Amino acid sequence: VCAAYGDDHHRLLDILRTLQNRYRWISPQMLSVVAAQTGQTRVAVEGVASFYSFLSLTPKGRITIRLCDDIIDRFAGLKAVAAAFEAALGIAMGETSDDGAFSLEYTPCIGLCDQAPAAMINDVVMTNLTADRAHEIVAALRSGQSPQDLISPRFSALTPYEQASRMVESNIRHAGSVLLGPVPDNAGLAAALDMTPEGIIEAVEASGLRGCGGAGFSAGKKWRLAGATPAGRRYIICDADEGEPGTFKDRVLLTERPHLLVEGMTIAAKAVGASEGIIYLRGEYAYLEGLLAAVLEERRIEGLLGRAVMGQEGFDFDIRIQMGAGAYVCGAESALISSCEGRPGEPMTRPPFPVEKGYFGCPTVVNNVETLCHAARILDRGAQWFFDMGQAGSHGTKLFSVSGDCLNPGVYELPYGMTVHALLEMAGGEDAAAVLVGGPSGTMIGRDSFERRLSFDDLATGGAVVIFGRERNILEIVDYYMSFFVDESCGYCTPCRVGNVFLQQAIAKFRKGLAGPEDIDYLKDLSATIMETSRCGLGMTSPRPILTTLENFPLVYSALVKPSEDRLRPTFDIQSAIDDARKLARRRSYIYDRDFGQ
């Protein structure tokens, strides 16, 4: 396996992923061999293997069933589906069957909120699960069928696009004129190759295109900075690691517009002078790897990638796919670059920014899938065409991933500046009590804010729009998202690693009716500290589910606040406090045995 990657330690993630897929775990012996082959210390290899949730240092079953544990899946019936899988397999969540055939576990959002409950069965994706379907799946797998057989008995005879689209619906509910409507082949690339790098950058700047991953930085400015930094090499990385819970629009672009994405990357390469590109594809989208690989190969054969792109001597550019392995924090640019270099996906202190010092220390443009697709269309239709759509400061269209309590979940391409209310009407979600715009690191709003606009100047969003009906419990939702951030923190900064746990504990106090007025101040003060002192975007935004609900749903909190005399009850439950230790030690507690005689 190491030899297949040239014994290169920068390809450590690929090596470990291959071992995981082939042997279902990475054994101590494998760690030692990989370290020796790649010239790394064993602890460095183990550091990578233990960082990513899809890599395992203990044996997994030949088939691993990962149920998506997003809040939307929970509301869509995840509990019943999980119970059905547990009953059918005879194992509990987190366990592997004695015969080594199956592992069953939860995983955070896999980008299928519009088709929840969903699961990954090895690299095969199943959607709209029910308890009955769970029993059928297990029966079929036990009878010897492969996960691919569950999709089609002729799976291997299908084209990569057919394989992907039989697993997952694209669910395009509204196609706009930029990305999801008709798109000509390579028109943007042909135009760009007739222009100078400066001309391309000027066009992208003039269009007003801003990064669609959430931060909204000017795409043209990013390209200009990378192109202007003196260097022998430059790189283009496509961030296809959309991990924000509730976001799935890049999944649709990767399925329906992969050529446009590669075209956008090639244009970016021409603009900044890069010869290599990487598509960083999240591990949860492994089912799309074959489709993307086929598109890249097809374009090499057609002369659209590789040496002398489209016959233009002196412009060589090619792209490789880097698979992720389950780490939300890799959505941060510097963490994603670390991951591409075969290291744990730990964010770096900035500056320097990747445009100055990125992949292998060279200037690197990291753009989201949607941003790169937009760039290709801008070069085709012109900067003014794009600029004229949307509104001041937010030009063009945006893809929204709409899910939750609505009739028509799916992807909507709309000009920037639409009101939330207008989108809710299109999606059949007018009765919503709350809408989370931008995922948990975005903003939760109530009905009195539904006339606010989806734009950078008002409600900025990377694309997630999660709708919650009147029957939903706001604090349950906040609690879920805080547990998500606690799980996904890489642990480097104390405020993020510890502070988010404290925030979650404080929310639990409210839910148990044990909070006082001072706890509201505590939530605000601790949130401010975490946001100010964390190193990357995860910690800088993790308290937002609390802060935005405190601001927009103050009664939810104040209604639960109790005067101190009503709170003089013990808040410490020793049984639950030692529960984890008891499970690790595989024994019941002394106190439990003593007091209850069991």
Ligand code: SF4
């Ligand atoms: Fe890691 Fe959190 Fe610090 Fe980011 S803020 S580097 S996720 S500990």
